[in-house]
Amino acid sequence: xxxxxxxxSRRLLPRVRQPSQYIGLETNxxxxxxxxxxxxxxxxxxxxxxxxxxxxxxQVLYALANDTDCVACDRTYCPLPDAEEVMRxxxxxxxxxxxxxxxxxxxxxxxxxxxxxxxxxVLTMLDLAGVPIHAAERGAGARWLxxxxxxxxxxxxxCRLSTCSASAxxxxxxxx
Numbered sequence: 019x020x021x022x023x024x025x026x027s028r029r030l031l032p033r034v035r036q037p038s039q040y041i042g043l044e045t046n047x048x049x050x051x052x053x054x055x056x057x058x059x060x061x062x063x064x065x066x067x068x069x070x071x072x073x074x075x076x077q078v079l080y081a082l083a084n085d086t087d088c089v090a091c092d093r094t095y096c097p098l099p100d101a102e103e104v105m106r107x108x109x110x111x112x113x114x115x116x117x118x119x120x121x122x123x124x125x126x127x128x129x130x131x132x133x134x135x136x137x138x139x140v141l142t143m144l145d146l147a148g149v150p151i152h153a154a155e156r157g158a159g160a161r162w163l164x165x166x167x168x169x170x171x172x173x174x175x176x177c178r179l180s181t182c183s184a185s186a187x188x189x190x191x192x193x194x
Contacts, residue, residue, distance in 0.1 A: 042115030
């Protein structure tokens, strides 16, 4: 997994208005060791950190995943416009808030949408992660989990509506 700590600290944080939104490690943060975990998971909330961090559903999923022995679970959020601009200019991919690992390197990425207003942010996050927007362009081995909302036919072209092979393997080997 690509460790982006240096790039984030040196090229992103000094250039954004609210760097505290991208630091992570707040109270109750407890991501496991992504280098030794059998399955790595990042929970993606397609809104700003200040909105997503308080989402009870994500808090519960984060705790449950990190209580599973073989899983390391991190979180990521949609960057604010100033950070998005810097990330694109500096070619810094979307990253996990605690581990500073590139989102595209995780085995499973789970999007949680509280409302449809955030649906376009999923596209922004996929693009920042370096993942093709259309599911058909990702290939059979792509490791992406479908979002946790009901998708219309128009939105389904962006998402693979089945779980990845890593999640099937994890369900056989890992016990909560």
